[in-house]
Amino acid sequence: MIHLRRLCLTLLMAVGGCAQLAARPALPAQQAAQPGSTTRLDQLIALAEAARPGESAFRLLSDGPEAFALRAMSAQLAERSLDVQTYIWHDDLTGSFLGWLILDAADRGVQVRLLVDDMDARRKNYAFAALAAHPKIHVRMFNPFASREGVLAMAFEALGSFHRINRRMHNKTWIADNRLAIAGGRNLGNEYFGASEEGNFVDLDFAMVGPVVRDASASFDAYWNSPLAYPMSELAPDDVSAERLAELRARLGEWVAPARGSPYARELREDDVVQRLVSGDWPMTWADSYRFVADDPRKAEGAFEGGEGSAVIAALLPEMRASREALTVISPYFVPGGAGTDLLVGIGQGGSEVRILTNSLAANDVAAVHGGYSRHREDLLQGGVALWELKPLRDGSAGLSLVGSSGASLHTKAMAVDGEKLFVGSYNLDPRSTTLNCEQGVLVKSATLALELEALFAEQASGAHAWQVALEDGALVWRDGEREETRDPDATLGRRFQAWLARLLRIDAQL
DSSP, X not given: OHHHXXXXXXXXXXXXXXXXXXXXXXXXXXXXXXXOSSSHHHHHHHHHHHHSTTOEEEEEEOSHHHHHHHHHHHHXXXXXXXXXEESOBOOSHHHHHHHHHHHHHHHTTOEEEEEEEHHHHGGGHHHHHHHHTSTTEEEEEESOOSOOSOHHHHHHHHHHTHHHHTOOBOOOEEEETTTEEEEESOOBSGGGTTOOSSOOOBOOEEEEESHHHHHHHHHHHXXXXXXXXXXXXXXXXXXXXXXXXXXXXXXXXXXXXXXXXXXXXXXXXXXXXXXXXXTTOOOXXXXXXXXXXXOOGGGGGTOSOGGGGOHHHHHHHHHHHTOSSEEEEXXXXXXXXXXXXXXXXXXXXXXXXXXXXXXXXXXXXOHHHHHHHHTTHHHHXXXXXXXXXXXXXXXXXXXXXXXXXXXXSBOOOEEEETTTEEEEESOOSSHIIIIISBOEEEEEEOHHHHHHHHHHHHHHTSTTTEEEEEEETTEXXXXXXXXXXXXXXXXXXXXXXXXXXXXXHTOGGGO
């Protein structure tokens, strides 16, 4: 038995020891290129900015095709710089097409910076390394794995470095010429843009122009210059080569014709709103009170205790506590815990109508998260909080996962306060967003935009799309205007078991 233990220890050291992440070499700090007057985006936006000093403009992007089209169009319009920060980047139809547009922008001379969390990107190491071979494209992985391939190597490294690997960069920002920015909940891939044939997310972004864009760029720079942002040339130097770039260029080129001829592309060409965007018609709402807020990237190093590193929740809590009329929250992964439950119930008892929309068990792609939420469901309802759970957009039996998949129907992270303020970002109301992951978002004071968000909530919480949950005679009831259920509707046995297990184990801190 002793020899077996020594053998196992030796194997662990052999596999894990060769995959230790070395400290990143010191690099000179880099900042985003400042706005000018020569690019097409400068000419489109500068005059509007000058006419409204101190203000910024915002547009809610609730439609997936519109969110894709604006990213694609801004990549084509960019002439100076393109900065992209994301948690996930799929190599599917939309993800590959955006990659091709970015490569095309670099070929035109645009300076491109790509900052991607390595949890998902490691599997596409070859593609990111190839892009990094372009003289105009700089690629960094945030909080990377030292091992660049192999599931076993990844698992052993995660075991040996769990405290670090468990903390991820969840931020999503797209910035063109430091003039136009998109930030919110969307990653880059089919299900975020309404292009998946299996299931699409209900999601939300802010499109922004004005000084808030420079705030977004400053946040990007802070993460780009973080010691946890490793250049691909350090992680996989052999793969950063002209040969790899040529291979990737050919592969992306093969996507172009099928992408342009796809049903999704045809829908884009026939969509009136998308075509208005393409023609330069960007209706936006101007506001003089706004705040782009992002967590300190040192949060991913474990530099803070508990929620001390969450700049996002620090910005949101005062607004939530000040609510006197209505607090509307949309959070796909909603795990309030005891303290969060008390906070929401207290806000309701103070006279504000508190309404929450989250995923149902059948829609949630991480069943364990539902277990963390369901432990507090009765207390929330008993305290007067109104709850809705979004129905799945596809069959609830698909996409079963403890760690996540593309099957969840709700991905929007947003909040409206008293019909005059709203927040849109990457932050879920859960312990992982608060204490582990780096997050960001935008808080704006605008009755117009807040009412737009309230309208989105009303649509998504309607009986056609969601269940309203009630507590009657001590028992939970789900209703949609036609059906009434007495347990989580349409959830499979497997999902129920996972949620029950998470509830039993009380692993809220990891959810």
